[in-house]
Amino acid sequence: MSEPVLRLVSEGGPRSEPREDQELLARVARGDRAAFEKLYGRYHLRIGRFLYRFTANRELIDEIVNDTMFTVWRKASAFRGDSRASTWILGIAYRRALRALRSASRAAPPGTTLPAESVEAELTSDDLAGAREQREWIDRGLAELPFPQRIVIELAYFLGLSCEEIAVIVDCPVNTVKTRMFNARARLRPVLARLSGAEHSPVSPARSTP
Amino acid sequence: MTTDDSFVASEHAEILVDLPWHANGTLAPLDAARVAAHVARCDDCRRELDALETMARSLRPDAVVERSPGPALARLTAKIDAFEARRERRQAVLSGTAAFFGRWRTLALPAAVALQAVVILVLVVRPTVPLVDAPDAPARYRTLTDAAPTDRVRPHMRLVFDDGATVAQMRTLLELIGAQVVAGPNASGALTVELAATSRADADRALAIARAGAGVVFAEVVGPQSPGRTAGVEER
Numbered sequence: 260m261s262e263p264v265l266r267l268v269s270e271g272g273p274r275s276e277p278r279e280d281q282e283l284l285a286r287v288a289r290g291d292r293a294a295f296e297k298l299y300g301r302y303h304l305r306i307g308r309f310l311y312r313f314t315a316n317r318e319l320i321d322e323i324v325n326d327t328m329f330t331v332w333r334k335a336s337a338f339r340g341d342s343r344a345s346t347w348i349l350g351i352a353y354r355r356a357l358r359a360l361r362s363a364s365r366a367a368p369p370g371t372t373l374p375a376e377s378v379e380a381e382l383t384s385d386d387l388a389g390a391r392e393q394r395e396w397i398d399r400g401l402a403e404l405p406f407p408q409r410i411v412i413e414l415a416y417f418l419g420l421s422c423e424e425i426a427v428i429v430d431c432p433v434n435t436v437k438t439r440m441f442n443a444r445a446r447l448r449p450v451l452a453r454l455s456g457a458e459h460s461p462v463s464p465a466r467s468t469p
Numbered sequence: 470m471t472t473d474d475s476f477v478a479s480e481h482a483e484i485l486v487d488l489p490w491h492a493n494g495t496l497a498p499l500d501a502a503r504v505a506a507h508v509a510r511c512d513d514c515r516r517e518l519d520a521l522e523t524m525a526r527s528l529r530p531d532a533v534v535e536r537s538p539g540p541a542l543a544r545l546t547a548k549i550d551a552f553e554a555r556r557e558r559r560q561a562v563l564s565g566t567a568a569f570f571g572r573w574r575t576l577a578l579p580a581a582v583a584l585q586a587v588v589i590l591v592l593v594v595r596p597t598v599p600l601v602d603a604p605d606a607p608a609r610y611r612t613l614t615d616a617a618p619t620d621r622v623r624p625h626m627r628l629v630f631d632d633g634a635t636v637a638q639m640r641t642l643l644e645l646i647g648a649q650v651v652a653g654p655n656a657s658g659a660l661t662v663e664l665a666a667t668s669r670a671d672a673d674r675a676l677a678i679a680r681a682g683a684g685v686v687f688a689e690v691v692g693p694q695s696p697g698r699t700a701g702v703e704e705r
């Protein structure tokens with residue numbers, strides 16, 4: 260088996276949703292292979308990187324990405340534009356990932372999911388060490404969360420999705436997403452307190468709604 | 470608690486719920502402005518927002534080294550090729566079946582119309598045949614000792630059309646050979662037609678035309694014009 264080809268990738272911010280995705284999806288619905296390959300390139304990166312938060316098994320990640328994109332190829336004509344193209348595709352990926360991760364039980368143990376290839380070239384060595392420590396701290400906190408709460412945080416901060424988009428992807432009401440986020444923050448209180456430099460987190464169930 | 474206090478507490482609770490979405494920049498502009506205004510005067514919320522923004526920055530993917538999608542894409546492309554090949558085969562079978570049934574439908578309708586036309590013709594022709602012979606009418610049977618009749622009725626022909634023959638084809642053929650339907654179709658689907666021909670040569674020519682006609686699967690002259698092929702007993 261040949262060594263995987265590595266490349267350096269840099270994307271825009273999380274809100275830089277390419278409108279081109281919708282056009283590519285429309286072309287895929289007409290059987291356009293070139294459009295599909297372009298879409299695949301984008302989502303192999305995006306979904307793969309996201310899944311790497313949950314498993315270090317590259318083969319499993321490729322399998323989930325390919326299952327997702329195979330569904331995209333077959334069902335592209337069913338996309339009606341009710342949501343953004345990315346939301347539609349990520350919703351498929353979420354369902355595939357849930358099933359694959361559960362059945363394979365190959366999720367990496369907590370603390371082993373940090374991508375080893377992360378490049379933080381702008382940071383000094385001290386900053387880099389601090390950033391890594393901070394990220395490990397956050398990852399350990401996230402790993403302790405129930406999956407429904409963790410996935411909300413990951414989708415919100417790793418993929419930068421809105422509350423409404425997350426509701427579509429995980430197929431639940433918007434208020435449920437808000438509640439899960441709120442409960443996740445309550446569980447992450449020590450982490451958040453450390454990040455804010457305070458002893459106690461201001462998130463108090465007595466002062467909040469959902 | 471005063472009314473002002475409860476309003477502030479209510480607003481604080483609402484802002485707390487919105488803070489995570491303010492931190493990742495996905496709030497609608499009006500909501501974002503409301504959160505920003507509250508955070509400016511609420512230390513608790515400002516600290517919470519700082520923590521959430523730090524977490525967002527920490528989790529946000531920066532430039533990373535990623536594997537090329539090439540090998541995985543190649544595997545998926547092969548899977549799609551196989552899928553498309555199966556789909557094309559399935560569509561070919563489906564369209565073939567549809568064409569078969571479509572052709573069957575197009576043939577069945579004219580055949581039914583033709584059959585109806587024949588039945589109507591028979592019903593129209595039948596009443597002209599007297600149910601009871603007149604007292605002085607010649608006998609309608611022959612014996613072996615009878616002389617050959619001199620005023621023989623015109624020769625008849627048996628015709629069988631295939632299922633695809635149209636009414637127009639049938640009508641054209643009958644006009645070409647100068648014939649009209651007098652009986653049938655029988656159990657074999659054969660029509661009996663009476664030829665206008667009065668000579669054997671004309672009957673043979675009509676037979677040749679009939680056999681070459683579109684949609685004709687069987688044509689044969691019956692009666693005295695075709696000696697040796699039938700017993701010479703005609704049916705009416």
